[in-house]
Amino acid sequence: MIIFPDLPNVEVEGVEGAEEITLTLHTTSPTASCPSCGTASSRIQSRYTRTLRDLPSVGHPIRLIMHVRRFFCKKSTCAQKIFVERLPSLCHPHAQRTKRLQEALCQLGFRGGGQAGADVGSDLGISGSRDTILRLVRRSPQPAISEPRIIGLDDWAHKRRLRYGTLICDLERSQPIDLLPDRSVETVSVWLKKHPSIEIVSRDGSSEYASAIKKGAPQARQVSDRWHLIKNLAACVSVQIAQTFAQLRRAKEQRPAQTQAVQQAQQARQAERMARYEHILELQKQGMKSGEIARTLSYEPANSSTVDRYWKHPLCSQETTTSTSH
Ligand SMILES: [Zn+2]
Numbered sequence: 001m002i003i004f005p006d007l008p009n010v011e012v013e014g015v016e017g018a019e020e021i022t023l024t025l026h027t028t029s030p031t032a033s034c035p036s037c038g039t040a041s042s043r044i045q046s047r048y049t050r051t052l053r054d055l056p057s058v059g060h061p062i063r064l065i066m067h068v069r070r071f072f073c074k075k076s077t078c079a080q081k082i083f084v085e086r087l088p089s090l091c092h093p094h095a096q097r098t099k100r101l102q103e104a105l106c107q108l109g110f111r112g113g114g115q116a117g118a119d120v121g122s123d124l125g126i127s128g129s130r131d132t133i134l135r136l137v138r139r140s141p142q143p144a145i146s147e148p149r150i151i152g153l154d155d156w157a158h159k160r161r162l163r164y165g166t167l168i169c170d171l172e173r174s175q176p177i178d179l180l181p182d183r184s185v186e187t188v189s190v191w192l193k194k195h196p197s198i199e200i201v202s203r204d205g206s207s208e209y210a211s212a213i214k215k216g217a218p219q220a221r222q223v224s225d226r227w228h229l230i231k232n233l234a235a236c237v238s239v240q241i242a243q244t245f246a247q248l249r250r251a252k253e254q255r256p257a258q259t260q261a262v263q264q265a266q267q268a269r270q271a272e273r274m275a276r277y278e279h280i281l282e283l284q285k286q287g288m289k290s291g292e293i294a295r296t297l298s299y300e301p302a303n304s305s306t307v308d309r310y311w312k313h314p315l316c317s318q319e320t321t322t323s324t325s326h
Contacts, residue, residue, distance in 0.1 A: 006089035013067075021060045026067035032085035034073040045070040045082050052091055054098045056125035064098070101126065106140050109133040145170070147197035148177060152225055153209050155183060166191075171202060185212045192216025204228045 004010055009029035016022045031040040047069050054062040066087070073080050084093070091098050097105075105128040108117030114130035114137075121128055128136075148170040156167040156179065166180040166188055180187050189212040192198060198217050202225040203209040213222050224232070276297070283293045290308055 004090065007087065010066075010087070010090075017060075017063075019060065020063060021057065022063045022065060024065040024067070027069065027085060027087070029085070032069070032071050032083070034071070034075065034078060034080055034083050035086060036080035036083070037073065037075045037078040039073060039075045039078065041071040041074045041083075043072040043074065045072050048084075050091075052096060052098050053101055053127060055101050055104060059125060061125050061127065097128070101128075102136055105133050106136040109137040145173075145175075145177060148172070148195060149197055150200045150202070151177070151195075151198055152202040153188065153213075154204060154225070171200075183208060185215060188212035189216030192220075202226075205232075 004025075009027055010025050011028050013024040013026060016024075031042045033040050047067060050064075050066040050068055052064040052066060054064055056062060068085055068087070070082050070084050072082055086093060089099070092102075095102070104126050105117065105121060108121050108126070108128075111117065112120055114134040117133045118128060118130045121133070150171045152169040152171050154167050154169075155164045157164055164183055166183045167176055168178040168180065168191070169175065170177045178191065180191055183206070185208055188209065192201075192213065193216045195217075196219070198220050200223060201209075201213050201217060201220045202223050203213065204225060205228055210222060213220055279297070280293055283296060288296070290305075
């Protein structure tokens with residue numbers, strides 16, 4: 001019972017095969033419960049054989065030949081007169097694969113999709129067609145989720161540039177929670193009305209979504225999603241940069257006139273400094289000391305060092321002269 005730890009009432013009759021291994025089994029429990037009324041019965045009506053595919057073992061595909069029984073229901077008022085014994089830990093009623101094989105195929109479907117799941121499964125010896133995998137994925141129970149509070153709406157493409165649906169994500173759990181077949185105001189607002197817990201909806205700039213939220217979730221605050229916010233910001237910055245470059249270009253074209261004016265001002269200041277220097281020279285020739293010259297030229301405070309600097313550097317920097325002369 002290593003292969004079937006959950007089946008205490010099953011006995012292996014035989015094992016055959018080389019490439020594919022076939023296990024023949026039969027059930028041993030003395031009674032079985034009616035699936036309709038739950039009454040246990042030991043009255044066997046007939047026997048029949050079920051064939052099931054199971055997970056491979058050490059690279060070998062496994063097939064199960066199960067001999068099971070039909071029972072009479074003992075409860076006279078039960079609508080189910082005859083029932084087949086069930087093996088709930090092994091397989092679903094009427095299934096051709098064990099539960100654990102179905103689970104493996106379902107996981108392949110969730111991870112890789114129908115065809116990719118079938119291809120990977122084939123390599124691993126887990127047989128199941130694309131359609132089988134997709135059917136199992138669709139049939140798998142939806143995870144229980146609490147009502148969303150903050151959601152995001154965005155397009156998803158059935159067919160790029162031709163047909164779009166709406167993808168709804170729970171932004172607090174970072175999980176997609178639904179797909180809608182289109183992005184019309186009607187479809188989206190109907191969905192929103194079914195989820196009155198929604199407080200905030202993040203969306204793109206589309207007016208359709210804005211209208212749908214207004215109609216279906218008027219209590220919710222609408223916010224621009226991060227992707228579109230950055231996209232819009234980038235567009236604004238591009239426009240601003242283009243305008244600034246245009247201004248710089250215009251300024252460059254106007255520069256000769258400005259340069260001329262600046263040059264004239266500089267020449268005027270230089271001429272003034274030269275005149276002052278010559279005046280100092282004149283006064284020194286007359287025998288005046290630096291302090292006297294400073295007072296004569298009304299430097300405030302009377303500062304002979306300024307006169308000395310003029311003497312040494314008659315065309316010294318503009319900053320020095322403007323800071324010492326008034
Ligand atoms: Zn019954």
